[in-house]
Amino acid sequence: MNTDSFALRHIGPREKDLSKMLKAINASSLDQLIMETIPHEILIKNKLELDEAMSEQEYLEHIGGLAAKNKVFDTYIGLGYHEAYLPAVIQRNILENPGWYTAYTPYQAEIAQGRLEALLNFQTMVSDLTGMELANASLLDEATAAAEAMSLLFAVRDRDQKKNDVVKFFVSEEILPQTLSLLETRSKPLGIELVTGDHRDFDFATDFFGAILQYPGKSGKIYNYADFIRQANERNIKIAVAADILSLIKLESPGSIGADVVVGTTQRFGIPLGYGGPHAAYFATREEYKRHIPGRIIGVTKDMNGNRALRMALQTREQHIKRDKATSNICTAQVLLAVMAGMYAVYHGPEGLTYIANKVHNAAATLADGLERLGIYQLNEHYFDTIAVKADSKKVRPIAEASMVNFFYPDAETIQISVNETTSISQVNNIINIFAEAVGKEKDSIRYTEMITGNVIPSEVIRSTAFLENEVFNSYHSETELMRYIKKLERRDLALNHSMISLGSCTMKLNAAAEMLPLSDSRWGNIHPFAPVEQAEGYQLMLKKLEDQLTEITGFAGTSLQPNSGAQGEYAGLMVIKAYHESRGDHHRNICLIPSSAHGTNPASAVMAGMKVVVTKATEEGNIDVEDLRAKAEEHKDQLAALMVTYPSTHGVYESAIVEITGIIHENGGQVYMDGANMNAQVALTNPGAIGADVCHLNLHKTFAIPHGGGGPGVGPICVAEQLVPFLPTNPVIPTGGNKAITAISAAPWGSALACLISYGYICMLGEKGLKRSTQYAILNANYIKDRLHGHFEVLYTGEQGRAAHEMIIDCRPFKENGIEVVDIAKRLMDYGFHAPTVSFPVAGTMMIEPTESESMEELDRFCDALISIRKEIDQVSTADPNNVLKNAPHTQEMVTSDNWDLPYSRKTAAFPLEYISENKFWPSVRRVDDAYGDRNLICTCEPIESFMEA
Numbered sequence: 001m002n003t004d005s006f007a008l009r010h011i012g013p014r015e016k017d018l019s020k021m022l023k024a025i026n027a028s029s030l031d032q033l034i035m036e037t038i039p040h041e042i043l044i045k046n047k048l049e050l051d052e053a054m055s056e057q058e059y060l061e062h063i064g065g066l067a068a069k070n071k072v073f074d075t076y077i078g079l080g081y082h083e084a085y086l087p088a089v090i091q092r093n094i095l096e097n098p099g100w101y102t103a104y105t106p107y108q109a110e111i112a113q114g115r116l117e118a119l120l121n122f123q124t125m126v127s128d129l130t131g132m133e134l135a136n137a138s139l140l141d142e143a144t145a146a147a148e149a150m151s152l153l154f155a156v157r158d159r160d161q162k163k164n165d166v167v168k169f170f171v172s173e174e175i176l177p178q179t180l181s182l183l184e185t186r187s188k189p190l191g192i193e194l195v196t197g198d199h200r201d202f203d204f205a206t207d208f209f210g211a212i213l214q215y216p217g218k219s220g221k222i223y224n225y226a227d228f229i230r231q232a233n234e235r236n237i238k239i240a241v242a243a244d245i246l247s248l249i250k251l252e253s254p255g256s257i258g259a260d261v262v263v264g265t266t267q268r269f270g271i272p273l274g275y276g277g278p279h280a281a282y283f284a285t286r287e288e289y290k291r292h293i294p295g296r297i298i299g300v301t302k303d304m305n306g307n308r309a310l311r312m313a314l315q316t317r318e319q320h321i322k323r324d325k326a327t328s329n330i331c332t333a334q335v336l337l338a339v340m341a342g343m344y345a346v347y348h349g350p351e352g353l354t355y356i357a358n359k360v361h362n363a364a365a366t367l368a369d370g371l372e373r374l375g376i377y378q379l380n381e382h383y384f385d386t387i388a389v390k391a392d393s394k395k396v397r398p399i400a401e402a403s404m405v406n407f408f409y410p411d412a413e414t415i416q417i418s419v420n421e422t423t424s425i426s427q428v429n430n431i432i433n434i435f436a437e438a439v440g441k442e443k444d445s446i447r448y449t450e451m452i453t454g455n456v457i458p459s460e461v462i463r464s465t466a467f468l469e470n471e472v473f474n475s476y477h478s479e480t481e482l483m484r485y486i487k488k489l490e491r492r493d494l495a496l497n498h499s500m501i502s503l504g505s506c507t508m509k510l511n512a513a514a515e516m517l518p519l520s521d522s523r524w525g526n527i528h529p530f531a532p533v534e535q536a537e538g539y540q541l542m543l544k545k546l547e548d549q550l551t552e553i554t555g556f557a558g559t560s561l562q563p564n565s566g567a568q569g570e571y572a573g574l575m576v577i578k579a580y581h582e583s584r585g586d587h588h589r590n591i592c593l594i595p596s597s598a599h600g601t602n603p604a605s606a607v608m609a610g611m612k613v614v615v616t617k618a619t620e621e622g623n624i625d626v627e628d629l630r631a632k633a634e635e636h637k638d639q640l641a642a643l644m645v646t647y648p649s650t651h652g653v654y655e656s657a658i659v660e661i662t663g664i665i666h667e668n669g670g671q672v673y674m675d676g677a678n679m680n681a682q683v684a685l686t687n688p689g690a691i692g693a694d695v696c697h698l699n700l701h702k703t704f705a706i707p708h709g710g711g712g713p714g715v716g717p718i719c720v721a722e723q724l725v726p727f728l729p730t731n732p733v734i735p736t737g738g739n740k741a742i743t744a745i746s747a748a749p750w751g752s753a754l755a756c757l758i759s760y761g762y763i764c765m766l767g768e769k770g771l772k773r774s775t776q777y778a779i780l781n782a783n784y785i786k787d788r789l790h791g792h793f794e795v796l797y798t799g800e801q802g803r804a805a806h807e808m809i810i811d812c813r814p815f816k817e818n819g820i821e822v823v824d825i826a827k828r829l830m831d832y833g834f835h836a837p838t839v840s841f842p843v844a845g846t847m848m849i850e851p852t853e854s855e856s857m858e859e860l861d862r863f864c865d866a867l868i869s870i871r872k873e874i875d876q877v878s879t880a881d882p883n884n885v886l887k888n889a890p891h892t893q894e895m896v897t898s899d900n901w902d903l904p905y906s907r908k909t910a911a912f913p914l915e916y917i918s919e920n921k922f923w924p925s926v927r928r929v930d931d932a933y934g935d936r937n938l939i940c941t942c943e944p945i946e947s948f949m950e951a
C-alpha cells in the first residue's frame with residue numbers, strides 16, 4: 001500500500017471496510033454499485049486527462065515553487081484593496097484553525113453560538129462605523145454589495161416612482177471601476193438606467209430613484225456629501241454610499257448625513273489581498289428596509305430558559321427562499337473573513353483602530369509633503385490615504401517598477417498612491433526617491449525620520465461620533481485575552497473537527513491541511529488584484545491550470561473563476577446564455593424553466609438575469625415530469641432561454657431521462673444550465689457535457705474541498721460549452737474572459753483567487769484515480785447509510801435499481817402522529833454529538849443526508865446508531881405528553897448538572913443516550929432558541945445585555 005497517497009487520507013473508509021460495506025448494501029464491487037446507480041448512457045468512456053496525483057509533500061514543494069514566481073511589490077494601487085497586517089493571533093487561531101474554518105452556516109443556532117457572536121461583533125462594528133441601524137453578516141465583495149444596494153433602492157421605490165416608472169440611478173464618476181462594471185451588469189436585466197457623472201453637477205430636477213457615491217472617491221478626494229444627500233432626500237432620491245471602512249474612523253459616518261445604504265469591503269481589517277479575495281464586504285442600512293436586506297443577519301433572541309441566545313434573524317425573509325420574488329440570490333457569503341475582520345476590531349479596539357487610521361493618514365500627508373517639496377503638484381485638496389500627483393507616468397513607472405513598487409496610473413499624467421497600515425517611513429522615503437529620480441533631483445534630497453502629523457481632512461467631515469464602545473471591543477487587547485476569547489467562542493461551535501456534518505447538497509468533506517497551508521504564505525497573500533499580470537506569474541499558472549482541470553472534469557470547453565459563490569455562478573451562467581441568445585438576434589428569449597424541486601437560488605438568479613420563471617412539475621417518484629417539461633418547452637418555444645436543472649437531482653437521484661430532457665430544451669432553442677452543487681456525485685464518472693448541458697457552476701466550497709468557513713468564502717466558477725466561451729465575463733481593469741465578454745460578475749478579475757489554491761491542491765493531490773474513487777466512495781457511503789437506516793426511516797426517492805446517489809432524503813413527516821417535527825430530530829441529534837442534515841430542503845418535513853467520501857465507516861455507524869436510537873425515542877412519545885426528550889432537546893450542561901431535575905426521563909437519557917457519547921461529549925451552549933421572539937424584537941448589534949432583558 002502506498003501510504004504517501006493523498007487519496008488514502010482524503011477518503012474515510014479503510015480498505016478492510018470496503019468488503020463489509022459492500023456486503024451490507026448487497027453489491028459485489030464498487031464498479032457494480034456504480035453500474036446500478038448511474039444511467040449507463042451518461043457514464044464517460046475516457047479517463048479524465050489530469051496529471052498524476054502528487055503526494056502531500058510533492059504538492060507542497062510544487063506550490064512553493066509556484067509561489068516563488070509571484071513577485072511581491074510594495075503596492076500602492078488602492079482602488080478598494082490595501083495591504084494590511086493580519087494579527088498573528090487571528091491567523092493562527094481562526095484562519096488556520098479547523099474549529100473555525102470547517103463550520104457550516106449557522107442554521108443550527110444552539111451549536112453555533114460562537115460564530116454567531118463573532119458575526120454579531122462584525123455587524124456592530126459595521127453599524128457603528130457607517131452610522132446605520134442595521135448591518136448584515138457580510139456580502140461577497142464591495143462591487144456586489146453596491147449592486148445589491150442599487151437593487152434594494154429600486155425595490156423600495158415609492159408608489160409614485162413605481163407608477164411613473166422611475167428607473168434612473170445616478171452613479172458618481174468617483175465610483176471604483178469594478179463597481180461601475182458590476183452596476184452595469186446588474187442594472188440592465190432589471191431595466192435600471194445608469195447615469196454617470198460628477199455629483200457636483202447633478203440635476204435634482206430629473207427623476208431618479210437613487211444614487212451611489214464613493215467616500216472617499218476613487219481618486220482619493222474627500223467630498224462633503226451632506227448637501228447632496230439632503231437635496232436628494234428632499235426629492236425622495238435614495239442614497240447609497242460606498243465607503244472605505246478605515247477612513248470612517250476619521251470621517252463622519254455616511255449614516256449621520258442621511259445615507260440610506262452604506263456598503264464597502266472590510267478587507268483592510270487584517271485580510272490578505274490574495275489577488276482579489278476572499279474578503280468580506282459589508283452592507284448596512286436603515287431598519288425600515290430590513291426585509292429587503294440581501295444575505296444573512298444575525299440577531300439576538302432568548303432560549304427556552306429565557307437566556308440570551310443568538311441566531312440568524314428573519315430567516316423566512318432570507319432572500320433566496322423567496323424564490324422568484326427575491327431581489328437578491330445571496331446564499332453563501334464571506335463568514336470566515338467577516339469573523340476575522342470583526343476580530344481585528346475586537347483586538348485593536350477603538351484606540352488601536354484610531355492609531356492605525358492616523359498612521360495611514362500621516363503616511364499619506366508625509367508623502368504629499370515630500371513630493372510637494374520636490375515641486376510635484378498634489379491634486380487632492382482633502383484626502384485620507386490616497387494622493388494623486390501630476391507627473392509623467394512614462395518616466396516614473398519604469399523607475400518604480402525597477403524598485404519593485406506599484407502605483408496606480410489612471411492616465412499618462414496622473415499617478416495615484418494609496419498608502420496603508422503597513423507603509424513604513426522607509427517606504428515613504430523610497431517613494432519620494434523614485435519621484436526624485438524621475439524629476440532629476442538627488443535621491444535622499446528629502447528624507448523623513450518620522451511621519452508628519454498631518455490633518456488635511458476638513459473639519460465638517462471629521463468624525464465626532466464615538467464608535468465601538470461596547471465591552472467586546474474594549475476587553476481583549478492582550479494576546480492571551482484574545483486567544484482565550486477566540487477559544488471560548490470556538491468551543492460553542494460544532495465543526496468538522498468534532499463530527500460528521502452530513503448536510504445534503506452542501507458536501508461537507510475533508511478540507512485537508514495540506515490544501516490550506518499555502519494560504520498562509522505571503523507570496524500568495526500579498527498580491528494586489530490589479531497588479532500587472534507579469535508580477536503574478538505563479539497565480540496565472542495556477543489559475544489557468546485550475547481552469548483547465550475544471551474544464552476537463554465538466555467535459556466542457558472553457559471556465560471562468562470569477563463568480564465567488566454558487567449563486568453568483570448561476571447568475572453569471574444565465575447572463576452568458578442571455579448574451580449568446582442576443583448575439584444571434586434572439587432578444588426575446590427570456591423564459592427560464594425550473595423544476596419545482598430546485599434550490600431557491602435558481603429562480604432568484606433567473607429573475608435577476610431578467611428572465612421569467614416557469615416552474616415544471618415533478619412526478620410522484622420525484623423526477624422531472626418529462627411530458628410537462630416538453631409541453632412547456634414547446635409552448636414557450638419562441639421565448640425559451642434556458643432550463644435550470646440540478647444533476648443528480650436535489651432528490652438524490654440520477655434521473656435516467658436527463659439526456660432526453662436536455663434534448664427537448666435544445667430542440668426548442670434553449671440552453672441548459674446545470675446547477676453543479678451535486679457535482680460530488682459526478683466527478684470522473686459522468687459530467688455535465690455528457691448529459692447534454694451547456695453551462696454549469698461548480699461550488700468549489702462543496703465538491704472541491706474549500707472549507708465552508710461558517711457560511712463562506714465560496715468560489716462558484718462556471719464551465720461552459722464551446723458556443724458560450726466568447727461570453728465569459730471580463731474585468732474593467734485587468735481584462736479576462738472571452739472575446740465578447742459580458743461585464744463583471746465580481747469585483748476581482750479571478751474572483752477569490754486565494755481560495756482557488758485549495759481546489760487546485762485537491763485536484764493535484766487526488767489526480768484522476770483519486771477523484772474517481774472519491775465519487776465512488778461518496779456513493780458507497782450514502783448507500784451504506786441508506787441500508788443501515790432501512791426499517792427505521794423511509795428513504796423518499798431512489799434510482800430505478802433502488803440505489804441512492806451521493807445523498808438521500810429521509811421522511812420525517814409520519815412522526816407528526818407522535819407530535820414530533822423534523823426540527824425536534826435535528827435538535828435531538830445535537831445531544832448525540834451530531835449536526836443535523838439539511839432540514840426541509842427540497843421537501844418540507846424531511847432531512848437530506850450526504851455523508852461524503854471523507855467519513856469513515858465507524859463515523860457513519862455512530863451517526864446511524866444515533867438516528868436509530870432517536871427513532872426508538874420517537875416511538876415512545878406521544879402528542880399527549882410533549883414534555884419529552886425530543887421536544888426538550890438539546891440539553892445543556894447547565895440543565896443536566898442542575899440541582900433540580902424534574903423531567904420524566906433521566907439525565908443520562910438526556911445527555912448520554914448512547915455509549916460512544918461519553919467519550920467525546922459536545923455540549924450545546926444554549927437551549928432551543930426562540931426564533932419568533934427574536935424576529936419580533938429585532939436586535940442585530942451587541943446591545944448591552946440589560947437593554948435586551950427589558951425588551
Ligand SMILES: *Cc1c(COP(=O)(O)O)cnc(C)c1O
Pocket residue numbers: 330331332505506565566567568599601602646650675677678699714716
Ligand atoms: C449550495 C447550493 C446553491 C448555492 O450556492 P452558494 O454557493 O451557497 O451560493 C445552489 N444550488 C444548490 C442545489 C445548492 O446546494
